[in-house]
Amino acid sequence: MNQRMLTLSPRPRGFHLITDEIEEALPLAQLSSGLLHLQLQHTSASLTLNENCDPTVRGDFSAFFDRLVPDGSPYFRHDYEGDDDMPAHIKSSLLGTSLLLPVRQGRLGLGQWQGIYLGEHRDQGGARRLLTTLMG
């Protein structure tokens, strides 16, 4: 198993395609078959797979999740870091903070329209650390 910590540069609140950044950072080309595990080291961001082509999908993701978990909901008690604090924790668990992806013939074994989204759920999330484990 090959473990490596990556640092993702700060991004604005929303959903961001990071497939290319992941593929370029890791030695996938050496593997005929394997699995890649990605584990965010945070509780206010998320990883998910979704449509990799039309940016309006990422915008609609933001619109949906911001309606589902509104900033500053009056019943939240954990708000030390602002109105986006607790909603970011909940979005992080709804979408998840890890992915396990097949590797096939030196590339991620994903469908034609699948890409890796980083969900940045804080207004000022900063850089995000990602622990990667490559098997195979």
Add this chain to the structure above:
Amino acid sequence: MNQRMLTLSPRPRGFHLITDEIEEALPLAQLSSGLLHLQLQHTSASLTLNENCDPTVRGDFSAFFDRLVPDGSPYFRHDYEGDDDMPAHIKSSLLGTSLLLPVRQGRLGLGQWQGIYLGEHRDQGGARRLLTTLMG
């Protein structure tokens, strides 16, 4: 690692038990202990584990998720393929498109009441491709 692409036949919109189909398609009987990874190659369907006995659970899943992400919500901008297009993408990420399942003594290491659901979130999703990776 043993990788194999399966094709799931087209199913109507809703939630469908596919445990038997998966177990029959793969050489689990050879493994005393291992892990099975399932990765849908799509962004408008999902995989999840849930109750494997009473079909009303699958119906209630449809009822819940169709209320949570209504077709044709006016704020969605990505609607090229119809009112069920963007809601299918969101359901796919809420539930996830992959599972990692333990294998134990030649069978899936699941609880007595756990089964694999395929969530088909499009009205006409067609056949679905599933990349399987068996380890152990």
Add this chain to the structure above:
Amino acid sequence: MNQRMLTLSPRPRGFHLITDEIEEALPLAQLSSGLLHLQLQHTSASLTLNENCDPTVRGDFSAFFDRLVPDGSPYFRHDYEGDDDMPAHIKSSLLGTSLLLPVRQGRLGLGQWQGIYLGEHRDQGGARRLLTTLMG
């Protein structure tokens, strides 16, 4: 692969930190790098990673998910075991019943603020079985 079935003692409905219990039960110290898979054997509880310090986060999780999937929603048909039956199944799939966690230098490779939550979604869930698989 080292598989072991753990039994988690009964807990009240809500979200509970179980990181220490998991780390103490498993031989992680032997591993310089690896992966740990946790699979609940149930369809009315869940596992997720989230904030490991402030207990109000776990309270806010309960408040959010109980509003998102209210007990006794009149359109649910699967209610054999009471008003919390179907909501527990849905919360289980929204959050998921498994985790795959990196192991690094003999410990879980998680961020400083990440901990493992057990989501107990039944009023009387009882003891919960967890099948663990350690690789590496």
